[in-house]
Amino acid sequence: MDDLAVEGEIDEVGKFRTVLTLEDVAEGGIKRFKNVDEIFDISGGRLLLKDELKRLKHHLWNRYGVRLRLVDVDQALKTKKTITRNGKKISKLEDWNSRNVVGSFREGPPPELFLRRSYASELTVFHEMVHLRYWFDKKPKVHFAQEEVIVFDEIWKTKDRWTNQELLESYEYVFDILQQSSLKKDFKSFTDKYSSEINQIRTKIQFGIQ
Amino acid sequence: MNTAEDKIKTTALKVMNDIDWGFDTSKDIECYFESFDEQVEQLKSLKNHEKYEEILASIFPIWKVFFEFESDTEIDNNVMILKINDETSEPFQIRHKQARFDILKNDEGKYYTKLAWSQ
Numbered sequence: 001m002d003d004l005a006v007e008g009e010i011d012e013v014g015k016f017r018t019v020l021t022l023e024d025v026a027e028g029g030i031k032r033f034k035n036v037d038e039i040f041d042i043s044g045g046r047l048l049l050k051d052e053l054k055r056l057k058h059h060l061w062n063r064y065g066v067r068l069r070l071v072d073v074d075q076a077l078k079t080k081k082t083i084t085r086n087g088k089k090i091s092k093l094e095d096w097n098s099r100n101v102v103g104s105f106r107e108g109p110p111p112e113l114f115l116r117r118s119y120a121s122e123l124t125v126f127h128e129m130v131h132l133r134y135w136f137d138k139k140p141k142v143h144f145a146q147e148e149v150i151v152f153d154e155i156w157k158t159k160d161r162w163t164n165q166e167l168l169e170s171y172e173y174v175f176d177i178l179q180q181s182s183l184k185k186d187f188k189s190f191t192d193k194y195s196s197e198i199n200q201i202r203t204k205i206q207f208g209i210q
Numbered sequence: 211m212n213t214a215e216d217k218i219k220t221t222a223l224k225v226m227n228d229i230d231w232g233f234d235t236s237k238d239i240e241c242y243f244e245s246f247d248e249q250v251e252q253l254k255s256l257k258n259h260e261k262y263e264e265i266l267a268s269i270f271p272i273w274k275v276f277f278e279f280e281s282d283t284e285i286d287n288n289v290m291i292l293k294i295n296d297e298t299s300e301p302f303q304i305r306h307k308q309a310r311f312d313i314l315k316n317d318e319g320k321y322y323t324k325l326a327w328s329q
Contacts, residue, residue: 082282083232083280083282083283084280084282085230085232085280086227086230086232092283092284095232095283098230098231099231099290099306099309100308100309100311100325100328101285101288101306101308101309102308102309102328102329103308103329104284104285104286104287104288105286105287106284106286107286114284119328121329123329124308124329127307127329131286131287144287147287148287148307165327166329169310169327169329170307172305173291173305173306173307176242176274176291177276177289177291179242179244179274180240180242180274180276191252195252195255196255199252199253199255199256200255203256203259203261203265206261206265206268207261
């Protein structure tokens with residue numbers, strides 16, 4: 001059985017429509033691809049839920065030679081106790097669940113993109129695809145915090161696609177890791193470039209202005 | 211600075227044990243102290259904002275403690291950051307790039323997490 005079998009139904013105009021889970025509804029951020037070409041253009045993706053994951057799987061393999069593995073579908077990742085934590089053996093899915101990990105790209109070999117079938121947000125896919133493309137394009141190795149800046153730059157270029165909260169959280173993660181690193185010039189450059197607009201976003205969120 | 215780095219590390223290890231989050235114990239635990247003044251510097255663009263004083267009243271000096279994911283988790287390009295209030299020495303947040311949790315403490319003094327944001 002295809003591990004990416006899609007739950008869905010055909011709507012009144014014959015177009016495939018995914019069935020939303022309670023999780024999807026609770027998130028309240030459901031958006032759909034218009035067509036497959038738009039999904040994978042330039043920066044890697046917009047939204048992947050259910051049937052879109054199937055397309056992503058083929059796209060990743062055909063274009064990048066990267067295998068997509070769904071942590072909450074892949075039987076080995078669900079059940080095989082490969083991780084030792086505090087003396088206990090746990091599976092990758094148990095590990096992800098305990099810390100709310102939702103995606104990870106590994107260069108390998110073999111190169112693999114790990115996602116969840118039940119929760120693959122547009123931003124998660126976008127973020128990991130920037131890492132994937134950076135690797136695929138054989139860009140120079142940089143400090144991991146510098147690569148996160150590159151990811152944030154891509155997020156910011158497409159900021160109209162993201163919520164204020166997504167932008168702020170993405171910024172704050174990069175801010176923290178750059179601040180702690182020895183990359184003082186990078187930190188200054190990053191904050192000089194973004195802090196003013198991020199502060200506006202911060203106040204909007206803090207005072208409930210959307 | 212109100213809380214010494216050694217105490218911060220001790221608190222951080224208790225939190226990680228209580229919430230049962232693993233980390234790469236072969237790597238050093240890195241701490242960063244973010245002073246009140248550093249935070250004010252980052253907020254300078256809001257000096258003329260009508261809520262500026264209110265914003266200033268909400269900030270406090272913070273210790274940020276950085277943990278790497280264990281190698282067997284195969285989670286790349288991500289780190290865990292635990293934040294501790296320097297004034298109270300109490301942890302209040304842990305995050306990685308895909309999620310942010312509030313840190314709370316139960317009646318027995320054990321820390322636990324509550325998901326506050328997920329990517």
